[in-house]
Amino acid sequence: MVPLSWYLILSAGLFSIGLFGVLTRRNAVAILLGVELMLNSVNVNLAAFWRYGDVTQMAGQVFAIIVFAVAAAEVAVGLALVISVYRKRNTVIADDIDLMKW
Amino acid sequence: MFNSTTFLAILPEILILVVAMLILVAEPFWKAEQRRNVGWLTAGGLFAVMIISLLFGRPGDPITVLGGMVRFDWLGFFFKMLFLFAGAATSLLLMDNDRVGHRGEAYLLLLASLLGMDLMAASADLVMLYLAIETTSIPLYILSGFMLADEHSTEAGFKYLLFGAMSSAVMLYGFSLLFGFAGTTNIYELKTVLAAGPNTLVMVLGIIFLLLVGLGFKVSVVPFHFWAPDVYQGAPTPVAGFLSTASKAAGFAVLTRLFFVAFPGFSQSWTLIFAVIATVTMTVGNLLALPQTNVKRLLAYSSIAHAGYVMIGVVSFSVLGAASVVFYLAAYIVTNLLAFGIVMAVSRIIGSDDVKDYSGLSRRNPGLALMMLAAFLSLAGMPPFGGFVAKVFVFAAGVQAGYVWLVIVGILNSIIGVYYYLNVMKYVYLFRMPNEDEEKHPVPLTRPYTIALVILALGVILVGTLFAPWFSWSDMAAMNLF
Numbered sequence: 001m002v003p004l005s006w007y008l009i010l011s012a013g014l015f016s017i018g019l020f021g022v023l024t025r026r027n028a029v030a031i032l033l034g035v036e037l038m039l040n041s042v043n044v045n046l047a048a049f050w051r052y053g054d055v056t057q058m059a060g061q062v063f064a065i066i067v068f069a070v071a072a073a074e075v076a077v078g079l080a081l082v083i084s085v086y087r088k089r090n091t092v093i094a095d096d097i098d099l100m101k102w
Numbered sequence: 103m104f105n106s107t108t109f110l111a112i113l114p115e116i117l118i119l120v121v122a123m124l125i126l127v128a129e130p131f132w133k134a135e136q137r138r139n140v141g142w143l144t145a146g147g148l149f150a151v152m153i154i155s156l157l158f159g160r161p162g163d164p165i166t167v168l169g170g171m172v173r174f175d176w177l178g179f180f181f182k183m184l185f186l187f188a189g190a191a192t193s194l195l196l197m198d199n200d201r202v203g204h205r206g207e208a209y210l211l212l213l214a215s216l217l218g219m220d221l222m223a224a225s226a227d228l229v230m231l232y233l234a235i236e237t238t239s240i241p242l243y244i245l246s247g248f249m250l251a252d253e254h255s256t257e258a259g260f261k262y263l264l265f266g267a268m269s270s271a272v273m274l275y276g277f278s279l280l281f282g283f284a285g286t287t288n289i290y291e292l293k294t295v296l297a298a299g300p301n302t303l304v305m306v307l308g309i310i311f312l313l314l315v316g317l318g319f320k321v322s323v324v325p326f327h328f329w330a331p332d333v334y335q336g337a338p339t340p341v342a343g344f345l346s347t348a349s350k351a352a353g354f355a356v357l358t359r360l361f362f363v364a365f366p367g368f369s370q371s372w373t374l375i376f377a378v379i380a381t382v383t384m385t386v387g388n389l390l391a392l393p394q395t396n397v398k399r400l401l402a403y404s405s406i407a408h409a410g411y412v413m414i415g416v417v418s419f420s421v422l423g424a425a426s427v428v429f430y431l432a433a434y435i436v437t438n439l440l441a442f443g444i445v446m447a448v449s450r451i452i453g454s455d456d457v458k459d460y461s462g463l464s465r466r467n468p469g470l471a472l473m474m475l476a477a478f479l480s481l482a483g484m485p486p487f488g489g490f491v492a493k494v495f496v497f498a499a500g501v502q503a504g505y506v507w508l509v510i511v512g513i514l515n516s517i518i519g520v521y522y523y524l525n526v527m528k529y530v531y532l533f534r535m536p537n538e539d540e541e542k543h544p545v546p547l548t549r550p551y552t553i554a555l556v557i558l559a560l561g562v563i564l565v566g567t568l569f570a571p572w573f574s575w576s577d578m579a580a581m582n583l584f
Contacts, residue, residue, distance in 0.1 A: 015275055028260070031264055032264075035267045035268055038272070038275065039274065049285075059287045060281060063277075070233065070236045073236070084256045085247075085259075100254060
């Protein structure tokens with residue numbers, strides 16, 4: 001069986017790529033994609049920890065299901081807000097949405 | 103499994119849901135121009151929820167219900183009552199906001215986030231906690247960007263969402279690691295597992311850092327505060343008031359419960375981290391508030407600074423510390439809601455949030471100016487208002503725990519605070535409107551504003567003068583943590 005650490009390295013890698021995307025990408029949709037990657041890395045973590053831990057305990061699986069349910073809700077609201085900004089400003093580049101500073 | 107105690111434990115949440123459904127049913131029957139009456143329904147409903155919960159839903163000895171998801175104790179209960187109060191006041195203040203108040207969805211979203219906050223204060227499990235935090239946040243993202251025709255509001259919603267989604271994802275990664283290393287998601291079991299297991303300090307500190315990103319965002323401490331001024335300025339003012347009070351208090355409810363209950367064995371390390379965060383937060387918040395000319399931005403930076411003061415109570419890691427956190431938040435909720443309510447009532451008439459446009463307000467509406475004085479003096483920490491007693495308790499807890507240097511930093515910061523709060527009052531009381539007769543430009547208050555503001559002003563004075571009962575309740579709540 002593949003050792004647990006491989007899964008954790010995979011999820012840490014996914015998380016880092018997602019965080020890097022969130023912090024460096026300028027397009028709002030790409031930022032949301034980065035957030036999705038981070039949430040999915042959490043799911044990999046939860047599923048792996050559940051499988052290698054106490055399999056009779058449901059917490060890990062339930063947590064993962066709740067995470068992707070919430071992620072779906074968050075992305076729906078997120079895209080709605082991006083569209084509302086796009087309608088007003090005709091851009092989804094985060095750097096250009098800077099009406100308020102300091 | 104589902105007995106009467108379970109029912110009582112989530113009684114406020116069930117009743118909030120009932121109010122929400124009432125709104126959904128009642129709203130279509132009102133004509134478009136009467137839709138603001140939904141605000142009366144919401145405020146009245148939440149007030150009724152408060153009364154019913156206080157009469158029938160009081161907790162006894164702390165117990166955990168719903169399969170370990172929800173903790174039924176005084177800490178959660180006290181916070182729930184605070185949130186319900188804040189929600190009722192906010193819905194009154196929403197009513198006469200011309201672009202939000204006549205939309206039933208706004209009240210519904212407010213109730214949804216209120217439901218999330220109640221569960222945040224009571225959750226005893228990481229799964230529940232994450233769900234509650236997101237139930238709170240997602241409606242607030244929408245509410246911040248609610249005014250679709252306003253560039254500032256859409257931008258506020260957009261920024262709040264991007265920051266919020268990122269920081270909650272980071273926190274969630276911390277939750278998953280915590281679950282992995284401890285093998286349980288229950289906060290109360292984490293304590294024993296973490297104490298027994300071969301967990302290195304580095305690992306736990308790493309997890310604590312990940313958790314702090316998410317919770318620090320919710321309570322807006324430096325360095326996770328960047329969103330706060332922009333969102334407060336852009337969002338509809340009642341929503342900004344709600345964000346800066348109830349949402350922040352919910353964050354602190356989680357912060358105290360999680361760290362006091364799950365990580366007592368590592369308190370040496372995390373109290374030091376919190377002490378540094380508190381210092382930076384107070385200083386940055388207060389210094390950046392100094393040059394602000396927009397009242398909402400000024401209140402945003404002031405609310406960052408206040409998060410720093412509350413942190414002193416968390417740093418103390420004692421019963422007095424936890425009690426002072428609860429008390430501070432109670433005083434802060436009434437005070438800051440009053441401040442935002444006044445900003446709202448004024449900007450509705452004068453159409454501006456600029457400090458300069460507050461000139462001569464004391465002649466345009468003396469009562470409103472007096473309430474503003476009470477709110478700002480309370481924020482500055484002057485007796486006989488709530489903010490003063492709250493600061494005394496927080497500083498006392500800090501001294502008791504041996505963090506004298508931190509308390510000195512706090513006191514110095516309060517002095518900086520007095521300057522910019524009184525600076526606003528200078529415009530209100532000493533300056534006149536240029537070349538105008540103030541009597542001809544009154545600032546009238548509508549009935550919902552009058553009711554909400556008078557209740558909040560009385561609250562500010564009541565918390566500051568008759569503080570013994572409030573403090574004993576806070577103390578009772580704090581005892582549940584140890």
